[in-house]
Amino acid sequence: MPTILIKLTGERADPYIAAVKKHAPGFDIREWPDVGPAEDVDAALVWQMPPDELVKFPNLKIVVSMAAGVDHVLRDTTLPGHVQIARVVDPSMARSMTQHVVMSVIRMHRDIDSFTRRRGERWWPGPHSFNSDDFPVGFLGLGHLGTNAATALKALGFPVMGWSRTPKSVEGIETFHGPDGLDAMLAQTQCLVCLLPLTGETRGILSAGTFAKLPKGACLVNAGRGQHLVEADLIPALDSGQIARAALDVFETEPLPADHPFWDESRIAITPHDAAEVHIPSVASLFVEQITAAREGRAIPGLVDRDRGY
Numbered sequence: 001m002p003t004i005l006i007k008l009t010g011e012r013a014d015p016y017i018a019a020v021k022k023h024a025p026g027f028d029i030r031e032w033p034d035v036g037p038a039e040d041v042d043a044a045l046v047w048q049m050p051p052d053e054l055v056k057f058p059n060l061k062i063v064v065s066m067a068a069g070v071d072h073v074l075r076d077t078t079l080p081g082h083v084q085i086a087r088v089v090d091p092s093m094a095r096s097m098t099q100h101v102v103m104s105v106i107r108m109h110r111d112i113d114s115f116t117r118r119r120g121e122r123w124w125p126g127p128h129s130f131n132s133d134d135f136p137v138g139f140l141g142l143g144h145l146g147t148n149a150a151t152a153l154k155a156l157g158f159p160v161m162g163w164s165r166t167p168k169s170v171e172g173i174e175t176f177h178g179p180d181g182l183d184a185m186l187a188q189t190q191c192l193v194c195l196l197p198l199t200g201e202t203r204g205i206l207s208a209g210t211f212a213k214l215p216k217g218a219c220l221v222n223a224g225r226g227q228h229l230v231e232a233d234l235i236p237a238l239d240s241g242q243i244a245r246a247a248l249d250v251f252e253t254e255p256l257p258a259d260h261p262f263w264d265e266s267r268i269a270i271t272p273h274d275a276a277e278v279h280i281p282s283v284a285s286l287f288v289e290q291i292t293a294a295r296e297g298r299a300i301p302g303l304v305d306r307d308r309g310y
Contacts, residue, residue, distance in 0.1 A: 003040040004291060005057070007032035008066065009048040016045070016066075019284035027288070043291045051076045054083070062086060062294035064287055067278060068093060068145060069225060070304050071198040085304040086290045092279035094148040097195070100223060100275035101149040102156070104247040105191055107269070108219040109135045109158075113245065117266055132157040138189030140205065141196035141224065142168045142175065143310065145276065149195065161185050165201070165308075186213040191221065197310035198225040208233040217244045223275040226251040231262070238267050249275040 004020075006013045006029055013031045021027060028040075032049070035041055041057040047066045054063060055078040065073050065087045073085055107113060110130055115123070136159040139150045146162060147170055154160040154172050162168070163176045163185045176185040186192070192214060196202045206222060206229040220243055222229050231252055237243040247269040248262065254273055262268050286301060293300045304310060 002028070002042040002059075002295065003035060004029045004043045004045060005032045005035045005041050006030070006045045007047065007049050015280050016284070016287075019280045020045075020287055023285050023288045024292070027291075043294065045287055046073065048072050049076070052078050054079050062291060062300065064088075064290050064302075065304075066283070068143075068276065069198060070310065071225065071227075074304075074306065074309060081306075084294055084300060085306065086294075086300050086302040087304055087310075088278065088283055088286065089144050089302040090279065090283050090286060092282040093276045094145055096279075097145045097223065097276035098149040098152045100249065100271070101193055101195075101221060102152055104221045104223075104269065105135075105137055105153060105158070105193070105219075106156075108191060108221075108245050108247070113266070113269065133159060135159075135190045136161065136188055137191045137193060138163065138185045140192065140194045140202075142170060142173075143195070143197070146193075146195040147173075149193070161188065183213055186210065187215070189214055189218060191219040193221040194224045194228050196224045196228060198227055199309035203227050204230050206230065206233075208237060211237045211242050214242070216242055218242070219244055220246040221248075222246070223249040226254065234268070235261060235265060238265070245269070247271070249273055 004027060006016060017029045020029060030036060038057050039059055042059050042061045044054060044060060044063045045066055046063060054060060054076060060083050062084045063073055068088050070085055070087050109132065137153055139146045139162040142162040142164045150160045150162050150170065150173050161174045161176065162170060163182050165177065167177045168175050176182065194206055234246060245267050249271045250273055256262065256270065262270060290300050290302060
């Protein structure tokens with residue numbers, strides 16, 4: 001019987017195995033590294049699989065990333081070209097990311113963190129108003145997650161723009177593409193939200209050069225990948241006032257080291273890479289469909305283009 005290997009980091013695979021078997025009781029699923037004969041394995045559900053491991057399975061047809069990002073799979077240069085790669089495209093994950101982005105943007109727009117910091121002073125600010133028309137939000141990335149979050153913020157009355165590598169059209173969202181389009185969007189963006197995939201082109205895109213193209217006092221939300229941000233550039237941008245506040249859910253090293261300077265920076269909101277959690281019951285049926293499609297030679301939901309990196 002064809003075998004599926006499953007490999008997670010920091011959590012047990014038992015809940016995933018049980019959920020998948022509810023949809024496909026006949027699936028043989030084994031947790032790495034105890035997967036039995038390598039030639040039995042034809043599918044893999046993975047998160048952060050060590051490099052040079054997947055090449056050991058000669059009959060592997062498909063590798064499914066157990067998240068929206070696939071950079072951890074693409075880093076394995078030994079993975080044969082005929083092995084297909086898929087990612088999670090899940091409504092529950094999109095809903096979770098949308099809630100995180102909306103929360104982060106509204107906290108910044110309403111300056112909630114400043115009020116929280118001064119609570120001990122019994123500070124009561126004078127009359128002020130919050131006009132969402134004056135807080136345009138620009139998205140880097142208009143994939144499944146970015147489009148959902150951008151649409152939600154548009155419905156809440158924020159002017160919303162979005163940038164992608166190639167042209168895209170999203171109802172109600174002003175869209176930009178390419179290098180010139182990026183500069184044009186940044187110039188109008190008061191809150192920049194990064195939900196890009198991690199590729200060679202997007203690594204380090206959140207840098208001093210990008211910050212300088214934003215209006216002074218802009219805000220930043222990064223819930224894409226930690227490697228999108230040049231971490232050494234952020235605190236100087238905060239100190240200069242070019243960036244007013246930041247909300248980071250992802251980091252170059254995770255967990256964020258205890259001695260990292262971001263922990264002591266009140267202008268940076270930190271969350272522990274939980275913006276878009278995987279909802280196991282929801283993704284289990286997707287995993288079954290992806291693996292079954294690969295075995296039967298059908299179109300695979302969430303199929304990744306290796307050349308593009310997403």
